[in-house]
Amino acid sequence: MKLETRVMRSIARRHSIVILRSELAALGSPAQLSRVLSTLVKSKRLVRVSVGIYAKTRLNKFTNELAPAAPFETIAAQVFKKLKIDVAPGELARDYNASKTTQVPMLAVVNTGGRRITRKIQVGSKTVTYERRSVNQRKERQP
Known part of the structure; x- marks a missing residue:
């Protein structure tokens, strides 16, 4: 049986x-796997999200083309869960969820606490942006 199968x-x-x-x-x-994954991405049966991370695709019933099988936010959440990285919603999303503002956040921003992350997570033109502790939290920690 072929490796691709x-x-x-x-x-x-x-x-x-x-x-x-x-x-x-x-x-x-590793070389065989790289070749097969590259072939699957080119044929749009997988979407490359980040280095070594892929997402499944499914047929979009409106355009009849293959598209990611879930919304970007769901894919990003699953990536963080699989990588065992604890993240929280960004400051704008927290304000919106707490009814402090009526503006819906358009960007996918996650708060990583004190952890520094540089991994780029991207599907199409959407990218996850990271924020660390807020300014108020930094001031509270300083003596």
Whole structure:
């Protein structure tokens, strides 16, 4: 059986939309896996989200083209969960959820606490932006 067939079967059996390269590592050598994943991305059966992170696609019933199988926010949340990174909504989203403002946040901003993250998570033109502790939290910690 071809490696591409085994990889697609493994991906189809997974409930998660996000697939890590490390989850597929047992199926073949790193070079073979790179070639197969590259082929799947070019054929739009997978979407590359970040280095070593891919998302499943499904047929969009309106355009009849393959598109990510979930909204960007869901994909980003699953990525952070799989990477075991604790994040919270950004300051703008917190203000909106607490009814402090009526402006809906348009950007995907997450608060990483004190943790510094540089991983770029992107699907199409949407990208996750990181914010660390707010200015008020920094002032409270200083003596």
